[in-house]
Amino acid sequence: MPGIYVHIPFCKHKCTYCDFTSFPNRLNFAEAYMACLMKEAEMRAKELEKITFDTVYIGGGTPSVVDPKYIYALMAKIVKSFHLSKDPEVTIEMNPGTVDAEKIQIYKRAGINRFSVGLQTANDRQLEEIGRIHNSKDFVACAELLRGENFSADIMLGLKGQTKEDVAATIALADENGATHVSMYALTPEDGTPIYTDYLNGELPDGDEVAALYDYGYELLKKRGYMRYEVSNFCKPGFGSRHNLNYWKRGEYIGLGVSASSFFFGKRFTNTFDLDEYMKCILSGHYPVIESEEVSEKDAKFEFVMLGLRTVFGISAAAYKKQFKSDWKEDFKGAYEKTKTYLEEAGDITKIKDEYLYVQNQILTEYME
Numbered sequence: 001m002p003g004i005y006v007h008i009p010f011c012k013h014k015c016t017y018c019d020f021t022s023f024p025n026r027l028n029f030a031e032a033y034m035a036c037l038m039k040e041a042e043m044r045a046k047e048l049e050k051i052t053f054d055t056v057y058i059g060g061g062t063p064s065v066v067d068p069k070y071i072y073a074l075m076a077k078i079v080k081s082f083h084l085s086k087d088p089e090v091t092i093e094m095n096p097g098t099v100d101a102e103k104i105q106i107y108k109r110a111g112i113n114r115f116s117v118g119l120q121t122a123n124d125r126q127l128e129e130i131g132r133i134h135n136s137k138d139f140v141a142c143a144e145l146l147r148g149e150n151f152s153a154d155i156m157l158g159l160k161g162q163t164k165e166d167v168a169a170t171i172a173l174a175d176e177n178g179a180t181h182v183s184m185y186a187l188t189p190e191d192g193t194p195i196y197t198d199y200l201n202g203e204l205p206d207g208d209e210v211a212a213l214y215d216y217g218y219e220l221l222k223k224r225g226y227m228r229y230e231v232s233n234f235c236k237p238g239f240g241s242r243h244n245l246n247y248w249k250r251g252e253y254i255g256l257g258v259s260a261s262s263f264f265f266g267k268r269f270t271n272t273f274d275l276d277e278y279m280k281c282i283l284s285g286h287y288p289v290i291e292s293e294e295v296s297e298k299d300a301k302f303e304f305v306m307l308g309l310r311t312v313f314g315i316s317a318a319a320y321k322k323q324f325k326s327d328w329k330e331d332f333k334g335a336y337e338k339t340k341t342y343l344e345e346a347g348d349i350t351k352i353k354d355e356y357l358y359v360q361n362q363i364l365t366e367y368m369e
């Protein structure tokens with residue numbers, strides 16, 4: 001079932017690795033921006049009144065940095081404007097340095113039932129180095145406020161000087177404080193971010209070292225009862241993210257806010273990345289879309305295969321046939337033959353063998369032609 005993504009582009013401070021659309025010095029625009037988001041929600045809802053949405057994901061930036069009354073009002077607007085399923089999954093991203101008990105209470109009253117918390121590492125020296133505004137104790141305090149809730153911890157691999165012991169301590173901190181889900185991302189050194197200089201200077205762990213940290217982290221997560229369902233995502237039984245699963249199944253979603261992207265009615269489209277431009281457009285009653293593309297059948301087939309191979313659920317030949325009236329192994333014959341040794345088949349399903357999931361990017365390049 002389709003999902004709704006909402007982007008809140010404010011942060012207290014920019015982390016050294018982050019390339020997301022987030023503005024550390026513009027929190028004074030929060031009130032005006034949130035009003036625009038609500039207007040955009042109303043505009044989109046009118047076109048999508050026949051659609052039932054099953055998930056809402058409030059991401060950023062740092063949604064927890066804005067006054068919670070705006071999040072409450074936004075959720076009220078979404079509930080009123082869109083048709084949501086009976087039991088929607090509603091997630092909010094939070095930075096542990098921006099959370100208190102009152103905020104969580106307001107989020108829960110607003111219908112938020114899943115929380116995604118940026119931990120990154122349990123090593124306080126590394127947290128400071130990457131410009132985080134919190135330490136590991138703040139994460140513990142945040143987890144305490146979320147006791148009994150469905151919450152995920154984001155952790156990162158490939159930080160300067162990061163050891164296996166750091167990874168073990170980080171996973172232990174997340175698990176022992178109740179995380180039902182862990183997203184374990186390998187650091188991508190993005191050109192233009194401060195950490196890119198460290199990367200150019202050879203100060204970050206190299207690809208093989210990060211792969212070793214990943215394998216180690218994966219084994220620890222498994223032992224602690226987390227199952228891997230996508231290359232970077234792990235959950236305790238029953239706690240997979242429905243919102244992300246919808247992306248990986250090529251499900252439709254509508255994105256609201258600056259830089260948000262959407263996939264609806266066979267089109268992918270993206271809002272402007274410019275905050276002022278976004279607000280100007282919405283206030284004048286126009287969509288702030290800067291790019292829109294009809295997905296060709298060839299691209300749709302590639303997306304289907306690529307997204308399927310990213311997850312442990314793999315590709316269903318029958319689902320592919322139903323959608324495209326052809327056989328995926330015939331459509332991608334050359335790539336399939338070349339990558340066969342990395343794949344395993346069970347009935348209708350083809351997936352990447354467990355031990356190769358981390359190197360899926362190399363495997364998928366064969367499918368790009």
Ligand SMILES: C[S@@+](CC[C@H](N)C(=O)[O-])C[C@H]1O[C@@H](n2cnc3c(N)ncnc32)[C@H](O)[C@@H]1O
Pocket residue numbers: 017018019020059060061062063093094095096116117118119120154155156185186187188189190
């Ligand atoms: C929007 S933030 C999560 C919420 C909040 N802003 C925070 O950082 O605590 C999304 C997550 O993406 C991950 N991330 C951001 N930039 C990354 C990069 N360059 N490489 C790998 N992971 C990154 C981090 O783990 C971060 O927690």
Ligand code: SF4
Pocket residue numbers: 010011012013014015018019020022060061062095118
């Ligand atoms: S707090 Fe989150 S969104 Fe903001 S800069 Fe850091 S990682 Fe990026």
